[in-house]
Amino acid sequence: MERWELALGSLYEPVDKLETSGGSANWLIYDKLGKRVCLLKQRGLAAKAVYEKLKDMKNPHLPEIYRLVELDGKLWVIEEYIEGSTLAEKLEQERCLEEKLALYILKELCTCLGHLHDVEIIHRDIKPANIMLTKTGQVKLIDFGIARQTKEGGTSDTESLGTKGYAPPEQYGFGQTDARSDIYSLGVTLQRMLGKDYRGVLKVIIARCTALDPADRYGCAEEIMADLSRRQRGRALQRKTAAAALGLAILLPIFWWQQKAAEEMSPVQEVVVVEDSQKEDEAAQPVTADSPSLPEPEPMEKEPGNPMVKESPAEHPKEKDPPSFTYPFLQRSQCTFYLNGSPFEEGLGIPASIWQNWAGNEESRTFPDEWTLTLHIENESAADFVFPRLEITYDREVASQTLPTIPSGAARDIAIPLGGRNIRGRLCNMGVRLEDVGGTSMYWNFQFYLER
Template sequence: MGQETSKTAIQLAEKFIQSKYEKVRLLHQTDKAEVWLAVDSTGSFVVIKNIKLVNLPYSMLKAMGKALWPEVIYCAENEAYTIVVEEFINGKSFEELLENKRYLTETRARELLLQLCDGLIMLHRKGIIHRDIKPSNIILQAVGGHDFVRLIDYDAARIVKEEQKEDTRLLGTKGYAPPEQYGYGQTDQRSDIYSLGITFKEMLGENYNGWLRSILQKCTEVDARSRYQTVTELKSDLLHHRRNKLLKAAGIVAAAMVAVLVIWSNGQHSHQEKILPPAVEEIMEEVKEKVPLPPVEEKTPEVEKNKVPSQENGPVPAENKPNTTENDKSPQETVTNNETGNNAVYAKYYFNGERQGEWTDRFDKPRNDWGTFFTIPPNIWKNWDDSYPNDWEVRVTVENKSNAPWENPYLSVWTTDGVGGESKDYYGNTLAPGESCVYVVPLNEFRLPALHKERRRQEMHFQFYASGDQLLFGERTEFVFELINK
């Protein structure tokens, strides 16, 4: 494309934006970018960016939809400029919290770190490195009474190129950018991990000395080879640190047992045939049974919390399980994750941050006959009181992708355990087309299942009700919790 033609394209883009939006005020200006708050004909705010840089990932973000990053509504580019119209995110930045010395609690920091991990995993899988993670670019946005973290400003971002040895643009913010971002090599996801670690060290306050400290220290090692190599590794440590601690303790106990048995066999029975202690492998098998290892397979949830140590999907009909191959699917079952016409509402379930029933996304018609089975070993539940732990929850994200409002919705939850049960309703607001919300069900609001015929088993049923004729994906499901005694 010639320079003159290219210039015309940008002029056409600017003309289109002027016809759609009215600028309200200048938010930010540098020698490289001009950022405006604007409003459309419906009164909705957007952000308009005129950036004197190219090869930015905004067109890729537009194709990826709305997630951790702002939704990209419009994007145009020539050899010298990029013009972007994106979602305006209203909320408080980490920078504002720091200015007011409103540090994060350990639990809150972990929750927000897990949200960021999920978004960064998606970005990194596409080869997008943010390169400017810092407090001013992290926004807490309130949705349905709960805060969700959003990561803004992709003007310094780059797309990984395998053949490239170092970055062509040395951008970032001093104090948050790792050494490799200043010309010592090509940045990769370890660079974002470094900036994330620096940011959360600040957000926890200088006097923080809890378990997250060692994780953040590993994030911020000067040598990239000593950091977490992927965000997935970081997420795994955040999810399973309690079990890792139990495993470490169990390993010490196992080693001590071996040492005691060796001393005993050598000391007490030196005059007899040597008595060998049980193999270390046998002891560790017992340890694994009592303290299950974290799963190897990685899942991508919105909000992560403590995961149940052992779980398996069910009661899912065999022919509908996620391992169905492409050849097994009929044309009616195959979907492309598009809306069913313009009349669909989607409800997606997360238990302690981990997506459940993801396999139902394959279908272009609602599948509401599924459930998930969770096995909870005694070393986990024996010290519980009469309810589930305070930080265990089910979150359901609901998005209205229809052309009409989804009116008067509420989520009904009821339990049965063979002896009795409880029920609670969670009410939401009417969702306009394109809107979304989150229903949060704290499990400590429900009593633990009663002991019945030497087992503790509880079925927890979820069902949505609303006015309107939309197709609801995820209208109902059930979770089954079984607290085993051995």
Template sequence: MARNDLTGTLFAERYRLERKLGSGGMADVWLAEDQELGRRVAVKILHERYASDEQFVERFRREATHAAGLSHPNIVSVFDRGVADGSYYIVMEYIEGRTLKELVVTRGPCPVPVAISYTRQILAALRYAHKNGIIHRDIKPHNVLVDREGRVKVADFGIARAGTSEMTEAGSIVGTAQYLSPEQARGAPVDESSDLYSTGIVLYELLTGTVPFTGETPVEIAMKHLSATPEPPSVRRSEIPRDLDLVVLRALAKEPADRYRSAGELDRDLELVARGEAVGSETETAATMVLAGAGAMDATAATRVAAPLPPATGGTYTGDERYRAYEAPVARRRSPWPWVLVALAAIALGVGGWFLYGNVQDQINDNKPLVVQQYTGILEVRAVDLIAGDGFESNVRRVPNGDQPAGIVFDQSPVEGTALARDGIVTILVSTGKKNVTVPDVVGSQVTDAVATLTRVGLVAKSVGVPSDKPAGTVTAQDPSARTSLVEGATVRINYSTGPKQVAVPPVVGLDYSAALQQLQAAGFAVARTDVESDQPAGVVVSQVPAGSSTATKGSKVTLSVSNGPQTTPVPDVTGLTTADARTTLTDAGFKVTVTNQETDDQTFDGIVISQDPPGNTQQDPNTVITLSVGVYVPTTSTPAATTTTP
């Protein structure tokens, strides 16, 4: 079934889809009824074409994971998530209302108090998300919903990241061009201040109906975020108070260090503006710097006098009547004269006690504890100014720190949020960078001991094995050398011996000894000779240890077995001897004997060796078998002469 035809279907076996609420580039959002809990919910379903795209699926999962972990009145709740019908979905709280973008488009700029109220609710959501380590990274009016009671809900954590992060969305800029922070536009790491910049853009649009930077392409808009100077909102809408101009401009500072440090700090200034009070000098200075930064406008534009802002709480706001549907019901007008008389009477009674009250109130304010803000992550000089501006004394301690650049505050006491008496002392720890350490001398020690020594002083050892005549494992060299001063965490190379160099042993079996000796010595080996009996010619190498083509330490000994040549013995001539004497003679000479009989008609040869094989007086190998032919007398028999008969 096509996704456009899902009306009335039971999705994921639980959610009855009623109607499509909206459609984006990544997903469709449907109004549905949860069949198990009987409540209306919004079901966000990833488009089918992205179900197999790992990047989109990961973003979708990330939205569910981050939003599900945040439970706050100003954040859209996530109830369920999963996979159904081949795609991913998220089940969210259904907000009956409109996005801020829809309100601005259909109704124009907000009344100033309403804009402040909406923005402060966005900041409440961001303050909670930031406290939990989540940076939204895509704050824009399209992602902010307003219900019929005027309650704001922040949605769409699809490109949120846990903690400070790099721009890793497939190498592209993530976020919407009109609301990008400068660091997002240039692909730099983002942090909490990036969300505050985007919130400043939203506040600007709520107040004026337009964003500060526009262009024909996203790249053109991004470049304006990096370099263009924003107009103060009051240039586009004259009734905007001067102090609200200052708040917006500080939020739009190009450098994160010049903006508000936290959502709570920005909210505090908006609260002052809502009460009709002036913001601090720090905000005024930052706003003036924003306007003066690019020289595009007169810096005094931010200091024009404007009418004070009426309180943001209670009563019906003045301004555009089209926003009244999202406020409290409008009371019917009554005659003002009874209230005028009451007011005059109250003034008459109050004048006498005013100065007494004022003196008492001043004393209370002077002794009222102040809240310590966050001073870490910024330069020392800026932290000292902030501490003084917040009513405290600063105590600076400078200590080495391997994780922070020199001059950056990395810790404070008391911590942010602590109540401290006016003029109380706030101690800040300022990094002097990594400390310097002296390189120890490790040459001659064992490599394991050398690594341990370098590690103890805060250096990193890089061990490299090299052949050497030193015992294996002995450190033979180091770089840098001993007593050199290095920054903690630097790398020191140490060379350690792997023993003498191993080289290939030439194969010399079968060569003449002199040729074999020459080859082995040329390869760097010593040679030992052992002469052995062999059937090989004299002087030929018949074996070697180590074997040819194996490896051995250069300079070690190779033993060669060299043939003495074949060994022979003269065979005694035993012909004419008796069998017994012949056997004894041959056996004593080292030969073996075998006897064969040979018939003879000469009785003198009976029992006498008639012949031998091999013959006597020849050279033969020892243990050669000598065959003796011994005579055996056989008498002859007389035969009568044949007679011939002639017929």
């Protein structure tokens, strides 16, 4: 029996011992209470502060940390087991990725790093082997074995860690690591995804990410997203301009030929020459009121607010129809839900071994504060989702809020807290409605029930 089995008791059952690397051991274990397979990792106690922050984070791009245990001077981490393959395994099969897929992975990692850096966590080992691609298309960053918190005012790291080829120069004792160190490793990873011969729009992004001097790199992941958005808009404009120029090059010769043909087919107009004597006779004739050459008086202008002057129909031409606009509706496939960081569908049975520890009595139980339902929205359309509206119905209580605009190509997580909500009669229903400004409305119904 392993040492950890004695410490953790009968709550967990060993499934398989995984290959070890760098002196650390990993196990697959079965959580009897949560009814799930988990990953058990051994880490040094120096990593405790980082893993405690990760445990508080509920992010779909990170494995959920279930439990931390100190044993024999080591930190044992019980975390989510992610099914799928690593980016390294995918690159072994395909050598390099299409730009569209690499761009998607880049955006997902930027979103993940943005959240990590906001809580002052630096991963320090971003590489294809530490990027998981799940069966449902999610991108997750794993292995925080050498991650650390940001140190203010430091001049260099105390340890030279990282993977050769992916770690920046400052990570080997030449300076202090910070968020820009992860940016460097992200750039190298992006280059690996696209191949050394890649010459597309992301080449400039890679060059700035991998600058040797941290001052020449992007300062944060948000700067990468902003620069990428500008370059994509510029490329789209160039394509439209090129298409317009090509269209003119095709149409101009056609217009010229049509004009030439029209001139050749038009009849010759007869030119009438008026003698000087005829002009004198016309000038000598008196001009009277009945004369057809007398100019008609200009129509009377309507004074503002004068009902006596009839309006001429010509003064108010028919208003043109407003230009049509097709809004890219939000699709159900762009919305996914996570319960405490795990994918969540419609119903969840909560084992008695779990809910019996919750506050309440036999008739009613209260969700713990850390229970959260997260709505993850991926805006895959070509336009922004402007102020989508979210409505939540729980136990006949209805609450709604207007969400911030989600730009094109961006993603957003909306936390729906469950903590403090009561489950009466062992069953409760929760409804979530999402509506965008284009008029699309989607509704989800979730059920939570207490198992006996």
